[in-house]
Amino acid sequence: MLAFIIRRIAQSLFVMVAVALIAFLMFRFVGDPVNQMVGIDTPQEEVARLRESLGLNDPAIVQFGRFVWDVLHFNFGVSYQFRLPVTQLLAERAPATLELALTAAIFALIVGVIMGVYCALNRDSWLARVFQAVSLVGVSLPTFLIGILLIYLFAVILGWLPSNGRGQVVKIGEWWTTGFFTASGLKALILPAITLGLFQMTLIMRLVRAEMMEVMRTDYIKFAKARGLRTRSIHFGHALKNTLIPVITIAGLQLGSIIAFAIITETVFNWPGMGILFLKAVQNVDIPIMAAYLMLIGFLFVIINLAVDLAYGLVDPRLRVAMRA
Amino acid sequence: MSDPVISVRNLCVEFVTRRGVLRAIDNVSFDIAKGEVLGVVGESGAGKSVTGSAIIGLIEPPGRIAGGEILLHGKRIDNLPQEDMRRIRGRKVAMIFQDPLTSLNPLYRVGEQLIETILTHTDLSPSAARERAIALLAEVGIPAPDKRIDGYPHEFSGGMRQRVVIALALSCEPDFIVADEPTTALDVSVQAQIIALIKKLCRERGTAVMLVTHDMGVIAETADRVAVMYAGRVAEIGPVRDVVRHPLHPYARGLMGAIPTLETDAERLTQIPGAMPRLSNIPQGCAFNPRCDQAFDRCHVERPEPIEPQGENVEPGHRVACHLYTGGEGAR
CATH class of the missing domain: 3.40.50.300 (P-loop containing nucleotide triphosphate hydrolases)
Structure with missing residues (x-):
């Protein structure tokens, strides 16, 4: 088990170095950072001095080493457009995005699993058919359209929920802000979380449904029935646990993409998170923010993947043996 | 019993x-x-x-x-x-x-x-x-x-x-x-x-x-007892020794003949020609009639019910569903 963890961590480190390399290459090849900092009338000597002082004349490998060193100290440089440290900019906006993504993921997982299980067990009921049809809509409609439709229905026509922003937030500790403890914060969270989670929810629902129907046909379920075990135990003990193994992988990977692709939802709902920051950075060629965002998302994906692999071992005893080997 | x-x-x-x-x-x-x-x-x-x-x-x-x-x-x-x-x-x-x-x-x-x-x-x-x-x-x-x-x-x-x-x-x-x-x-x-x-x-x-x-x-x-099934029906049922040693139904006889033994010196094992009919296509009368070399007119018309054959030297409780043993025309 320990060897497995160490091996996986080594692989993760390798991935992170590769991501860092790509992020670093953006500085080198996407525009000239010095040009972004100086004005048109800055004398050439000044530019050359700045270039020297930023270390841009050093060999690439030295620069890369310096970049990695800075990254390890959470130093992603200064944003070209805001003239503020990137770390500070991201830290200010991270809570908004993480809270949104987490809420969306939990919504997708819980509702998706419940609907999937229901559809698998009551395949021919009308409600299952409705779920199936709804899931088709969820899979095929683009996120921004769902967001706009929800805003139109619940914010414009019904006026129940706010259409943009985070509502009132409460500060926790040094830099974390949360909307979980205020009524307006919670209300503001509902629409964006549904928008962001809907696609994943339908995906999970369809996956759970297909997997569970497969599991219900297996011999060990038939044998469990032949032993007269209670239906509840067969469905939710024996069948669901076996169903969840593949679901863990997908759900884990989806959590990564929920965070990464919150950009669209944040734009539609004007949610003050990292996604909007990234979008502005792209528009203004603000490479330090783009690089830092890339590193952050890469890091989240790697961590989530690692957690998913370890979670396998907890659920499936057969894999514990494989991990030991 | x-x-x-x-x-x-x-x-x-x-x-x-x-x-x-x-x-x-x-x-x-x-x-x-x-x-x-x-x-x-x-x-x-x-x-x-x-x-x-x-x-x-x-x-x-x-x-x-x-x-x-x-x-x-x-x-x-x-x-x-x-x-x-x-x-x-x-x-x-x-x-x-x-x-x-x-x-x-x-x-x-x-x-x-x-x-x-x-x-x-x-x-x-x-x-x-x-x-x-x-x-x-x-x-x-x-x-x-x-x-x-x-x-x-x-x-x-x-x-x-x-x-x-x-x-x-x-x-x-x-x-x-x-x-x-x-x-x-x-x-x-x-x-x-x-x-x-x-x-x-x-x-x-x-x-x-x-x-x-x-x-x-x-x-x-x-x-202790054995039931031979064919196309969803019981062809023969009875005490295991009796059925294995003296199978009555042509299908059961074919089955027993297909078991290799060391005692007899047969070159080839007996085979039952053909295959079991599909459930969608079970013939009228006895389901086995297309493959049976002893089938006669009645087998194509009337379905045989399992009975204890009279006159055969069988143990009690040995029943067979075959017109060969129901008496009348064509029967032995």
Whole structure:
């Protein structure tokens, strides 16, 4: 088990170095950072001095080493457009995005699993058919359209929920802000979380449904029935646990993409998170923010993947043996 | 014979498909007494397993019991509400499946699966259930059961897993057990052990057994009586020695002739020409008539009912469904 963890961590480190390399290459090849900092009338000597002082004349490998060193100290440089440290900019906006993504993921997982299980067990009921049809809509409609439709229905026509922003937030500790403890914060969270989670929810629902129907046909379920075990135990003990193994992988990977692709939802709902920051950075060629965002998302994906692999071992005893080997 | 544990009376099972209704089991009747082993043989698709599933109440849609009765100790169980039947399954009637590698839930320890089954059907405390589980594992011949009880199925070999499956099936001391090809997936050397184990445990407990198998050797070795099934019908049923030594039905004779023996010096084994008809296309009259070399006019028209043949030198209880023995024209 320990060897497995160490091996996986080594692989993760390798991935992170590769991501860092790509992020670093953006500085080198996407525009000239010095040009972004100086004005048109800055004398050439000044530019050359700045270039020297930023270390841009050093060999690439030295620069890369310096970049990695800075990254390890959470130093992603200064944003070209805001003239503020990137770390500070991201830290200010991270809570908004993480809270949104987490809420969306939990919504997708819980509702998706419940609907999937229901559809698998009551395949021919009308409600299952409705779920199936709804899931088709969820899979095929683009996120921004769902967001706009929800805003139109619940914010414009019904006026129940706010259409943009985070509502009132409460500060926790040094830099974390949360909307979980205020009524307006919670209300503001509902629409964006549904928008962001809907696609994943339908995906999970369809996956759970297909997997569970497969599991219900297996011999060990038939044998469990032949032993007269209670239906509840067969469905939710024996069948669901076996169903969840593949679901863990997908759900884990989806959590990564929920965070990464919150950009669209944040734009539609004007949610003050990292996604909007990234979008502005792209528009203004603000490479330090783009690089830092890339590193952050890469890091989240790697961590989530690692957690998913370890979670396998907890659920499936057969894999514990494989991990030991 | 004392009162039968299980009586199957004119059982019919149908599968509703898009192309029409298929009759997988057609008018099947037999009894199994306490402590008796009924072997059921026949080709794939003859309805052996479906009969077992029907008795245990596990026919899945689109299948359904279309007629007949199943009686456990004289009480009908085929028309019970699902929840009542569930209480009977595992406690009164149990089933062993073909493939021990897939019969156990891979995510639960064998002990958990045993204890859950015991707790479902008895009032034992969890610790008493665990003790009973260990005793059961010991009884089915698993070494160091107090340690192995915490093992996962993948930590057991195929033969050991089938022993666990047997322990599970017998955990609440059922009166009747369906063993659906319990050794087909196992090594030949292990098969004999498993068969001997099932036989021993059922004899000790007086459990009635329905042993479904392809293997005539297993039947001859284990069963008290044997039923030969063909196209969802019972072609011949009787005491095992009588049926094996003096098969009456042309199909049964063909089956026995297809068993290699060391005593005779035959160059080739006898074959039954043709294949079993598809359920959608069972011929009129006797289902076997297209393949039967002794078929006559009546076989194409009238379906033979199982009867004890008169004049033949057979033991009592040996019945055959064949016009050769019903008297009249063409009969011997």
